[in-house]
Structures are given as C-alpha cells and as structure tokens.
Amino acid sequence: MNLTTKILRSLSNATLGPRGALFIFHRMSRKDTWSQLLDNGFYLNESFMDEFLTYLSVQGWDFVTIEEAVHRSQSGDFSRKFVNFSLDDCYRDTYEIAVPLFRRHKAPLTLYLTTGIPDNTLALWAAGIEDTLMTRDRVELEEGPLFLTDHASRVAAFQALFSAWDENGAASRYARFCALNGIDQEAMHWKHAMSWEMLETVKHDPYVEIGGHTINHPHVADLDRDQAAHEIGGCLARITEKLGIPAKHFAFPYGRAKDCSARDFALARELGLGSAATTVKGLVYAGQDPMRLPRITLNGKHQSLAMMEAHLSGLTALAGSLKS
Numbered sequence: 001m002n003l004t005t006k007i008l009r010s011l012s013n014a015t016l017g018p019r020g021a022l023f024i025f026h027r028m029s030r031k032d033t034w035s036q037l038l039d040n041g042f043y044l045n046e047s048f049m050d051e052f053l054t055y056l057s058v059q060g061w062d063f064v065t066i067e068e069a070v071h072r073s074q075s076g077d078f079s080r081k082f083v084n085f086s087l088d089d090c091y092r093d094t095y096e097i098a099v100p101l102f103r104r105h106k107a108p109l110t111l112y113l114t115t116g117i118p119d120n121t122l123a124l125w126a127a128g129i130e131d132t133l134m135t136r137d138r139v140e141l142e143e144g145p146l147f148l149t150d151h152a153s154r155v156a157a158f159q160a161l162f163s164a165w166d167e168n169g170a171a172s173r174y175a176r177f178c179a180l181n182g183i184d185q186e187a188m189h190w191k192h193a194m195s196w197e198m199l200e201t202v203k204h205d206p207y208v209e210i211g212g213h214t215i216n217h218p219h220v221a222d223l224d225r226d227q228a229a230h231e232i233g234g235c236l237a238r239i240t241e242k243l244g245i246p247a248k249h250f251a252f253p254y255g256r257a258k259d260c261s262a263r264d265f266a267l268a269r270e271l272g273l274g275s276a277a278t279t280v281k282g283l284v285y286a287g288q289d290p291m292r293l294p295r296i297t298l299n300g301k302h303q304s305l306a307m308m309e310a311h312l313s314g315l316t317a318l319a320g321s322l323k324s
Contacts, residue, residue: 023311024088031045039158045303062083065110088114092195103207112277125174127188128189213250219253229271248274249276252277278295
C-alpha cells in the first residue's frame with residue numbers, strides 16, 4: 001500500500017466515518033488478456049479486483065447486497081461501513097470470471113440484467129467488433145478493406161467504429177459488418193453473452209443478487225412514459241418468467257443525470273421496486289432515497305488502490321459534481 005492510499009484512507013475514516021459505497025462495472029477479464037483488449041476501460045482486470053476485495057476485507061468493510069444496503073440506509077444502521085458491487089448488462093465473463101471471484105471472497109455481487117442479452121434480441125455489437133478486430137489482420141467495411149498491423153491500429157479502428165456507430169444505427173451496421181466479414185452473428189453473440197441457463201445456475205447462489213436493467217438498454221429519460229414502463233416492468237417480468245424469482249431492484253442504463261429523470265424515479269416507485277440505481281457518483285448515508293441510489297463506476301484504465309480510496313472518500317464524487 002503506497003503513501004497516497006494510506007493518507008486517503010486515514011482522512012476519509014476520520015472525517016466520514018461509517019458509510020456505504022456502491023460500485024458498478026460491466027466486464028471482467030483474465031490478467032493475461034486484459035492488456036490485449038481494445039476497450040480495456042470497459043473491463044476490470046480479475047487480478048486487480050482480487051486485490052481490491054482483499055484490501056476491503058482487511059480494512060473492515062462489510063460486503064452487502066443492494067437489499068442490505070437499502071435496509072441499512074433506511075434504518076440508519078451505519079455502525080459499520082459497507083460496500084456493494086454491481087455488474088450491469090451481464091456478459092459471459094460475468095458468469096465465468098466475476099461470480100466465481102466474488103464467491104471466493106464471500107462477497108455478494110448484484111447482477112443488473114438487460115434481458116435482451118440472454119433473449120438474444122439485443123445486438124452485442126461493441127463486443128463483436130472488438131473481438132473481430134483483435135483476431136484479424138484485415139476486415140471489410142462498406143467503405144473498403146481495413147488493414148490492422150498492430151495493437152495501436154486495432155485500438156484506433158475500434159474507437160473509430162464505436163464513435164461512428166454508437167447511437168447511430170449500430171445494430172444494423174453491425175449486421176452488415178458481420179455479413180461482409182463472414183461472421184456468424186449468433187455464435188459471436190453467445191461467445192460474449194450470459195445465457196438464461198447460466199443465470200439459472202446462479203439464481204439461488206447466496207453471493208448473487210439479480211435485478212433488472214431494462215429489455216433493450218435505452219436512455220430511459222428519452223422514452224415516453226408507456227415506453228419507459230414497458231422497458232422497466234417488462235424486464236422485471238421477464239426475469240420472473242424465466243427464473244421464477246422476483247427482481248426487486250433495478251439500475252437505469254447509462255444512469256447519468258440526463259439518462260433518468262424525476263418521472264423515472266417516480267415510475268420505479270410506482271412499479272413497486274425496492275430500489276433504482278444510477279451512475280451518479282456519491283456515497284450512501286442514512287435516509288438515501290432508494291429510487292436514486294448513487295453508484296461509482298469503476299474504469300479499467302484507473303485500477304489502483306489509491307484511486308479506490310479516492311472513490312471511498314468521496315473525492316471523485318466531489319470532483320464530478322464540480323465539473324457538472
């Protein structure tokens with residue numbers, strides 16, 4: 001542990017005392033493949049998370065579910081500091097890497113499921129293009145061939161395609177990309193998606209909590225009320241239909257202030273949810289509104305215990321609020 005980490009830990013414990021921190025990430029990779037990824041900010045390195053979970057345990061943090069985090073917040077039980085980790089969307093590496101790691105640490109992991117993923121109705125286009133660019137030296141685009149000579153050129157190609165496609169017909173563009181490059185789109189989907197069969201095997205795991213994350217991963221605030229209710233309520237109903245368990249907790253896709261509005265928080269309450277989570281940075285204290293839980297996004301490009309202490313101390317939340 002370096003000096004910066006020690007200072008941040010000491011200051012935050014002295015000034016903030018017991019508190020809750022809710023972390024969110026999306027994907028996890030093995031140590032030996034993380035550096036090869038083209039979008040490694042979207043992934044956490046398994047070895048770093050192993051280190052971080054060990055660190056939290058040593059420092060006396062309780063690992064809790066979202067259910068327990070909400071209970072402590074509403075009851076005012078802050079006798080001990082606590083932390084929750086949630087994983088949004090649910091990719092295959094959630095099942096193969098993240099769940100086993102958290103189970104070894106006896107730490108609950110909340111899975112906020114986008115049901116279009118196990119239903120194979122939502123194109124995992126970013127995962128598909130990343131996978132293809134990592135493994136080929138040449139790909140065909142509608143504009144002509146693209147030659148990939150090294151890791152830097154692959155990263156640049158991924159960033160260019162992601163920027164061009166995101167929010168701009170990505171699913172249809174990805175379908176044409178697969179056709180041009182002879183990619184079996186369904187096989188690629190299941191290479192990266194968590195299936196209902198996988199979810200079935202973990203639904204009663206004491207270290208897994210399953211919640212909803214819409215059907216199609218839209219910006220909920222951009223939808224009309226009926227559409228928003230369908231995305232939220234339909235997701236929860238589908239989880240119950242497929243897994244036979246209630247989904248009491250929900251996370252808004254993207255989750256920033258512009259992505260979920262007061263209408264959406266009220267809708268979550270009307271639908272009978274126990275909580276709804278955002279990605280607005282902040283810590284959890286007594287009386288936290290359960291329909292707008294703050295969460296701290298973990299970025300794979302900033303994996304250090306010093307950065308984690310900055311999150312746990314509220315410094316990154318403060319910096320974010322000053323920017324907005």
